[in-house]
Amino acid sequence: MALTEQEILAGIGKIINEITGIPASEVSPEKSFVDDLDIDSLSMVEIAVAAQDEFGVEIPDEQLKHLKTVKDVINFIQN
Amino acid sequence: MNTDQVRVVVTGLGATTPLGGDVASTWSALLAGQSGVRNLTEDWVDSVPVKFAAVAAVNPTEVLPRPEARRLDRAEQFALVAAREAWAHAAIEKVDPERLGVVVGSGIGGITTILAAYDTFKEKGWQRLSPFTVPMLMPNGAAGWIGIEVGARAGVHATVSACATGAESIGYGIEMIRSGRADVVVAGGTEAAIHPLNIGSFAAMRAMSTRNDAPHLASRPWDKNRDGFVLGEGAGIVVLESEEHALARGAKIYAVAAGVGYSADAHHIAQPEPTGAGVILAMRRALENSGLTGADIKHVNAHSTSTPAGDVVETIAINEVVGDHPLVTSTKSMTGHLLGGAGGIESVFTILALHERIAPATINIDELDEGVAVEIVRDKPRALPDGQIAAINNSFGFGGHDVAVAFTSI
Numbered sequence: 001m002a003l004t005e006q007e008i009l010a011g012i013g014k015i016i017n018e019i020t021g022i023p024a025s026e027v028s029p030e031k032s033f034v035d036d037l038d039i040d041s042l043s044m045v046e047i048a049v050a051a052q053d054e055f056g057v058e059i060p061d062e063q064l065k066h067l068k069t070v071k072d073v074i075n076f077i078q079n
Numbered sequence: 080m081n082t083d084q085v086r087v088v089v090t091g092l093g094a095t096t097p098l099g100g101d102v103a104s105t106w107s108a109l110l111a112g113q114s115g116v117r118n119l120t121e122d123w124v125d126s127v128p129v130k131f132a133a134v135a136a137v138n139p140t141e142v143l144p145r146p147e148a149r150r151l152d153r154a155e156q157f158a159l160v161a162a163r164e165a166w167a168h169a170a171i172e173k174v175d176p177e178r179l180g181v182v183v184g185s186g187i188g189g190i191t192t193i194l195a196a197y198d199t200f201k202e203k204g205w206q207r208l209s210p211f212t213v214p215m216l217m218p219n220g221a222a223g224w225i226g227i228e229v230g231a232r233a234g235v236h237a238t239v240s241a242c243a244t245g246a247e248s249i250g251y252g253i254e255m256i257r258s259g260r261a262d263v264v265v266a267g268g269t270e271a272a273i274h275p276l277n278i279g280s281f282a283a284m285r286a287m288s289t290r291n292d293a294p295h296l297a298s299r300p301w302d303k304n305r306d307g308f309v310l311g312e313g314a315g316i317v318v319l320e321s322e323e324h325a326l327a328r329g330a331k332i333y334a335v336a337a338g339v340g341y342s343a344d345a346h347h348i349a350q351p352e353p354t355g356a357g358v359i360l361a362m363r364r365a366l367e368n369s370g371l372t373g374a375d376i377k378h379v380n381a382h383s384t385s386t387p388a389g390d391v392v393e394t395i396a397i398n399e400v401v402g403d404h405p406l407v408t409s410t411k412s413m414t415g416h417l418l419g420g421a422g423g424i425e426s427v428f429t430i431l432a433l434h435e436r437i438a439p440a441t442i443n444i445d446e447l448d449e450g451v452a453v454e455i456v457r458d459k460p461r462a463l464p465d466g467q468i469a470a471i472n473n474s475f476g477f478g479g480h481d482v483a484v485a486f487t488s489i
Contacts, residue, residue, distance in 0.1 A: 021146035042210040049206065 029071035091169025091318030093161035100137025109461030114295035120312035130171040133311030133415025152189030153271035158221035169318035180233040186419030188218030242474030245422025250339030265318035267423035268388035294453025299443035315423025325330035340364030344479030355396035378470035399454040422474035
């Protein structure tokens with residue numbers, strides 16, 4: 001069964017909190033990783049690998065650079 | 080400007096050691112003669128002949144926020160903890176970033192990161208390596224992180240000279256200020272090398288004590304029955320500042336960082352030169368560089384590590400350069416040997432000894448070895464005299480590095 005947007009958001013929030021210390025509650029769909037959450041490119045790689053483990057969806061490097069917001073990641077995982 | 084006239088003072092101290100997670104707890108344990116050496120309980124101890132070490136009293140992962148700790152090697156964690164303490168202690172509210180520097184090194188660097196990352200690489204592939212693997216394993220990583228932390232833009236440097244690293248870093252910090260490159264420098268050393276590969280490798284050199292039945296008695300510099308050093312971990316950091324800058328802001332000054340002497344043995348990659356020629360040269364140069372005479376030196380925090388080879392010759396060198404009057408101690412009897420961190424914490428101890436006029440004792444000496452040529456502080460700390468006094472911190476390293484840093488009381 002496919003995960004809901006809320007379930008994916010909760011999972012991403014947990015990963016971002018683990019890696020960056022940002023409270024999961026601040027991780028909302030419209031947030032930009034770089035501009036709003038101040039996440040650097042090295043941490044984005046960590047987040048992508050953790051998301052791969054969590055959701056079983058591989059995020060190739062060429063895709064990763066297009067994922068600017070939390071919503072972009074949710075959409076990528078859902079599709 | 081005649082840069083020879085720039086006086087450098089110490090305005091901040093930080094440490095995390097086998098005796099305590101900060102300077103105050105470490106210093107009180109040191110004066111109480113406590114040993115920081117303990118049995119190792121990791122499952123790998125059966126694979127090595129040494130089953131004890133001087134493990135840090137406070138695990139840095141308990142102090143640092145988890146997201147921060149996970150991107151730092153343990154040596155970087157220690158350095159950042161100690162640097163934050165020293166920086167807070169110095170209470171510098173304002174400094175020109177282009178006049179602020181860092182010199183912090185490590186003997187081995189992020190070796191536990193290297194080894195764990197190689198396991199990950201072999202078992203799971205490169206994709207599973209942390210993107211922070213490189214900044215964690217590089218020996219200049221601690222200096223880099225501290226530079227970011229305090230906003231140092233005058234230059235961030237990392238000296239690497241094995242067990243002389245911490246003292247060499249402080250020497251470079253003094254010179255950075257004297258040469259006019261900076262007003263304030265955060266300087267010191269760090270190490271986190273308690274890993275079976277390191278223990279096995281040092282044991283292969285027959286350099287480590289194997290006193291497994293009594294680990295707290297294993298580090299015994301100058302004792303007749305010493306059988307090697309005890310591996311320790313942690314970091315010691317000082318904030319150095321031009322006297323002019325410190326006085327202008329009304330800073331509390333702990334000591335004058337009077338000067339440094341360097342030399343090299345050019346003898347053997349790991350064994351001390353048997354006449355002490357390199358040590359003598361480094362100490363002579365430290366006196367010259369500081370404008371001090373041997374008579375001024377009332378205390379020496381010696382390098383002596385409890386190995387059979389080096390301890391006695393260091394005392395002969397001290398006697399040759401300074402005389403037999405200083406109170407000499409090896410705090411490694413309590414902290415173990417922090418390798419690149421040793422000169423950092425031992426400079427902190429030397430500064431505190433001058434500031435509080437007390438020399439910590441060397442513990443575990445049952446029978447002083449033949450040939451010890453100076454007065455060793457044994458059993459109990461000893462008072463240092465009033466008035467203007469000076470002290471030296473010696474640190475020597477594999478590779479033949481000899482460093483002596485001189486401090487004077489204020």
